[in-house]
Amino acid sequence: MDGTVLVADDDRTIRTVLTQALTRAGCKVHATSSLTTLMRWVGEGKGDVVITDVMMPDGNGLEMLPKISEDRPGLPVIVISAQNTIMTAIQAAEAEAYDYLPKPFDLPDLMKRTGKALEQKRRAPTAPVADEERPDELPLVGRTAAMQALYRLVARVMNTDLPVLISGESGTGKSLIAKEIHDFSDRRNLPFVVVNAADLSDLEGPAKVLAKAKGGTILVDEIGDIEDEVQARIVRMMDTPGEHSPRFMATSQVNLNAAMDSGTVRQDLYYRLNGAAIHVPALRERVDDIPLLVEHFLNRAERDGAPMRVFSEEAMELFRAYSWPGNVRQLENAVRRLVLTAQAEEVSRGEAELMLGAQPQAGPLLGGDDSEKLSASVARHLRRYFDLHGNMLPPAGLYARILREIELPLIEIALDATGGNQAKCADLLGINRNTLRKKITDLDIHVTRRRKLM
DSSP states (O other), X not given: OOSEEEEEOSOHHHHHHHHHHHHXXXXXEEEXXXXXXXXXXXXXXXXXXXXXXXXXXXXXXXXXXXXXXXXXXXXXXEEEESOOOHHHHHHHHHTTOSEEEESSOOHHHHHHHHHHHHHHHHHOTTOOOXXXXXXXXXXXXXXXXXXXXXXHHHHHHTTSOOOEEEEXXXXXXXXXXXXXXXXXXXTTTSOEEEEOGGGGSSTTHXXXXXXXXXXXXXXXXXXXXXXXXXXXXXXXXXXOOOSSOOEEEEEESSOHHHHHHHTSSOHHHHHHHXXXXXXXXXXXXXXXXXXXXXXXHHHHHHHTTOOOOEEOHHHHHHHHHSOOTTHHHHHHHHHHHHHHHOSSSEEOHHHHHHHHHTSTTOOOSSOOOTTSOHHHHHHHHHHHHHHHTTTSOOOSOHHHHHHHHHHXXXXXXXXXXXXXXXXXXXXXXXXXXXXXHHHHHHTTOOOXXXXXXX
């Protein structure tokens, strides 16, 4: 390799290792623990490639990327980060980073990527890297434990060749997860091919798909809906991929364990695809992300020229309490319609009620008919929750999450029934008043005092 590499990382060991490895490879290296120093070097015209950490003592490396691009168009920036989340990878791509690697990284891999970046810089020294426009897809937005666990799992499988089986309900973003895994993997410059039963219906189908993929990624959409004969063709395609072996991924709405037991999904196909299993949580399993998603869709609509809108607290609470059988896609459509139909800048409770009343399959989270006992309803919901994870366990901390799901509405409804009188509410619940106050604080419950006929 020939060129100058600027390294910015607050970890002295990483700076030393990269300096030694790059120097042995023939590069000149300037290493620093300061983003300020890095930006000064960039401004002075130093460096052919930048390798930077995200979290630095004097700032965020990702936030510097637009400034680097402005000062030095076409200067490749490789982002390395211990924040092993898919969101970090997405932010790096949106900031037009040349590449992104989660820590701990493989040194030979980083060296290979640095060599490619130097080669690109030599070929087009003044031309900025042009990323493909990202499709208007469901956002991978969320701060809940379920989503954080998803990000960590996706980050771990990105740069492996394991087949990936992605399960989840319609509208949760399964195909988007698959596309993100491809886009941030070593196969990012190769084709991403989505296939269904129709693409494999004739004997030549697998060969055509493999030729189209050219060693990239093949995503089999809704594997649980494909008939046995076509499943057998997929097995043979995976066993004899030809000269350029692609990576295989599949999505499914159905519980494939149960489908395999019933004979609708072949065991040999299931075990070939299930190298890494990723479950995308339903929206009702991460209700705390709903305000974040609503804000995201409102901002997106405003960027597209729609009027500015905000949700009232009452409207947001209705959205949090809704069951969302269509998940994030249904939420997005509901927000879009409210943006267009709301009478004022603030979306009111009445407008939200009207919108949700027109939604299909509206109903409470636990469902069930009026005669069903609460325990039976909870048990049915929990069985379904475990089934959706296939042969993997749900994210850790389930006990606390389930208790919170039940405790929050119980206390809110009890407070409403007692007109916000905490003494009466504590009496009604059979708990100490101080305990109630602590739970109100911990659960961030807003208490409104009013007279209530009892």
